[in-house]
Amino acid sequence: MEYKWSMTDDATPLGVISQPSRVAEPDEGIGVDELGLAARNHGLPLEALRYDVTPLGLHYLLIHYDIPEVDPATWRLDLTGMVRSPLSLGLAELQRRPATTVAVTLECAGNGRAQMLPRPVSQPWLNEAVGTMRWTGTPLRPLLEEAGIEPGAVDVVFTGLDHGVDRGVEQDYARSLPLAEALLDEVLLAWAVNDVPLPPQHGSPLRLVVPGWYGMAHVKWLTSIEVIDHEFDGFQQSAYRLKRGPDDPGEPVTRMEPRALIAPPGWPDFMSRARFLHPGEVLLHGRAWSGWGPVDAVEVTVDGGGTWRAAEVHAPRERWAWQRWSLPWRATEGHHVLGARATDARGHGQAGRDGWNRGGFANPRGQDLEVLVVP
Amino acid sequence: MEYKWSMTDDATPLGVISQPSRVAEPDEGIGVDELGLAARNHGLPLEALRYDVTPLGLHYLLIHYDIPEVDPATWRLDLTGMVRSPLSLGLAELQRRPATTVAVTLECAGNGRAQMLPRPVSQPWLNEAVGTMRWTGTPLRPLLEEAGIEPGAVDVVFTGLDHGVDRGVEQDYARSLPLAEALLDEVLLAWAVNDVPLPPQHGSPLRLVVPGWYGMAHVKWLTSIEVIDHEFDGFQQSAYRLKRGPDDPGEPVTRMEPRALIAPPGWPDFMSRARFLHPGEVLLHGRAWSGWGPVDAVEVTVDGGGTWRAAEVHAPRERWAWQRWSLPWRATEGHHVLGARATDARGHGQAGRDGWNRGGFANPRGQDLEVLVVP
Numbered sequence: 095m096e097y098k099w100s101m102t103d104d105a106t107p108l109g110v111i112s113q114p115s116r117v118a119e120p121d122e123g124i125g126v127d128e129l130g131l132a133a134r135n136h137g138l139p140l141e142a143l144r145y146d147v148t149p150l151g152l153h154y155l156l157i158h159y160d161i162p163e164v165d166p167a168t169w170r171l172d173l174t175g176m177v178r179s180p181l182s183l184g185l186a187e188l189q190r191r192p193a194t195t196v197a198v199t200l201e202c203a204g205n206g207r208a209q210m211l212p213r214p215v216s217q218p219w220l221n222e223a224v225g226t227m228r229w230t231g232t233p234l235r236p237l238l239e240e241a242g243i244e245p246g247a248v249d250v251v252f253t254g255l256d257h258g259v260d261r262g263v264e265q266d267y268a269r270s271l272p273l274a275e276a277l278l279d280e281v282l283l284a285w286a287v288n289d290v291p292l293p294p295q296h297g298s299p300l301r302l303v304v305p306g307w308y309g310m311a312h313v314k315w316l317t318s319i320e321v322i323d324h325e326f327d328g329f330q331q332s333a334y335r336l337k338r339g340p341d342d343p344g345e346p347v348t349r350m351e352p353r354a355l356i357a358p359p360g361w362p363d364f365m366s367r368a369r370f371l372h373p374g375e376v377l378l379h380g381r382a383w384s385g386w387g388p389v390d391a392v393e394v395t396v397d398g399g400g401t402w403r404a405a406e407v408h409a410p411r412e413r414w415a416w417q418r419w420s421l422p423w424r425a426t427e428g429h430h431v432l433g434a435r436a437t438d439a440r441g442h443g444q445a446g447r448d449g450w451n452r453g454g455f456a457n458p459r460g461q462d463l464e465v466l467v468v469p
Numbered sequence: 470m471e472y473k474w475s476m477t478d479d480a481t482p483l484g485v486i487s488q489p490s491r492v493a494e495p496d497e498g499i500g501v502d503e504l505g506l507a508a509r510n511h512g513l514p515l516e517a518l519r520y521d522v523t524p525l526g527l528h529y530l531l532i533h534y535d536i537p538e539v540d541p542a543t544w545r546l547d548l549t550g551m552v553r554s555p556l557s558l559g560l561a562e563l564q565r566r567p568a569t570t571v572a573v574t575l576e577c578a579g580n581g582r583a584q585m586l587p588r589p590v591s592q593p594w595l596n597e598a599v600g601t602m603r604w605t606g607t608p609l610r611p612l613l614e615e616a617g618i619e620p621g622a623v624d625v626v627f628t629g630l631d632h633g634v635d636r637g638v639e640q641d642y643a644r645s646l647p648l649a650e651a652l653l654d655e656v657l658l659a660w661a662v663n664d665v666p667l668p669p670q671h672g673s674p675l676r677l678v679v680p681g682w683y684g685m686a687h688v689k690w691l692t693s694i695e696v697i698d699h700e701f702d703g704f705q706q707s708a709y710r711l712k713r714g715p716d717d718p719g720e721p722v723t724r725m726e727p728r729a730l731i732a733p734p735g736w737p738d739f740m741s742r743a744r745f746l747h748p749g750e751v752l753l754h755g756r757a758w759s760g761w762g763p764v765d766a767v768e769v770t771v772d773g774g775g776t777w778r779a780a781e782v783h784a785p786r787e788r789w790a791w792q793r794w795s796l797p798w799r800a801t802e803g804h805h806v807l808g809a810r811a812t813d814a815r816g817h818g819q820a821g822r823d824g825w826n827r828g829g830f831a832n833p834r835g836q837d838l839e840v841l842v843v844p
Contacts, residue, residue: 130741133507133511133594133597136511136530142536149669159736208508215740218508259739259745264736295526361639362534362634363487364635365591365636464486
């Protein structure tokens, strides 16, 4: 066993154990660090695309540090900074405010990272870092209005109780939203999911829900909201940017880019997850979403991207939830490679975009789902 | 992209996509197949060792094929074979029978597989494939007695609704218990977990719970129980054996071998999961279990196995649930490698056992938890 640090190392111990971000060598297999993340976090088993609302325990999970232990009885949320009347609220006080429940599709910004070449070394998602659950809480906007935002406010910073080190920097997890985004009606402080109190892994007792945004914005174990007069430059703000190289400042990662996924037809091989099915008519179906607006088109290939056919795209059941799509396919004996791609109401889609970036975010690449149709 | 099968392959298509079991080459990184399994299945985030009962969604999950879609309203359980009165029962009928609730520690037989050298290629667990939840259901034994077991019965075969291909063999998931084990008082047909109806991923609407046995015995989505007059030789029965080589018949995998795990102290580095903490007194703690009886001793190392100290082992809260252990440690500045090992009432332990086998089962190796104590 080789350890990451030895007493004879010259560099600072923290910097030796907590390495800078990097991309993998061309033939470098998944390392033990990446495997450790894959073993503790998890994606949506893709057959669970069948559910409009993802059952608890099947939704994807990405936890940067440890799940903190929080006592809801003593926990408080502080709202401070550039506000006329700072607030400090317990859970019961929050729960006496008007409540709403909304189905929201949440995707990890790193979904698809392990398919990128070269591969950014981090949580190695293939395609499955997504889910749609029903979040219950109180809207953020009235709370901010009650506190009274001072002129000159720029960003709203949300800090969680999860604490750790990332790329050599010790920190509480914190992310900001531009004030205008924080004031959107749909932004929620949620204490329940799928009709049960938030479980520890989803941010008990309270998390932020920012419909349409990638998962990193939905701060879990929320303990503080601070209104500030400048752009927040915290670690996670600079980590989630679309950088082409180590010195490229890049653009911030914000809303979910369009994506479509296929619920795998037939039955699987345990190890390869390739699929088997019998010849005949099969209804291909799955889900599609975009954080920028409704999905207008889903196209499906059964020949590895050679040709594409338009699927029927169902209207969203709720504004912020994924949309079902379907397409009948007459499966013929032999080997097929299935994929799907979405285009949203802006006209932005998965097609024709490379999208490689050092962090492995917002990857437009779709599935390459191997199907063997057997007699 | 290279696909697993092409139309020009000579071998049978099924056999090409679904390969025989193998061990990895010495320098072979984790492959995309193993990563696919790690991304959909998941372990217990080790900080969740703090909970006596694992919250839903944090318990480990290993699903061989797909989660089947089952309608509890039309689902039935058939009890057939060498019984005088075959039974067919709906869920409501089962739920009218006497019910009991029991906390059970469940561990995947492949826990620790990815630490083995050479590495068996399958679901690549490190240390985290475990959990303890409270299962509610009706005991199996009275049901078998009601059906009336015929003389000459040998095995009881439990079949689930999950269907797929493993190592070239298409199958419904099925496992047997020797009759004497199936008749033990603690074996349960469970329809609820942690006080909610079984979610899809844990076997809705009914699963078998065999306290003390590794996870492969606890058949999910249970649909049939058959009493037979010979030893069951189904695929999963021969897969879960301790084989030293491809032609070694090996011994069957049955009950959980002793294991202790440490709840990681301090705070983590995101990527490496190494730990940081400040100098001073820290209470190391974790869980230990054995499917063969109570754990009598837990030893802890803070110097990578150089020396070991005895921890305090708490009595089990329930017979089939893991035991808490704890040990005060005065953490001094510098680099430490922590590990723990258990010995059960039989005197069997993790120490001094290599345990390598081709399937990667029942690995006795413990954690190598890197901790950096910083000022």
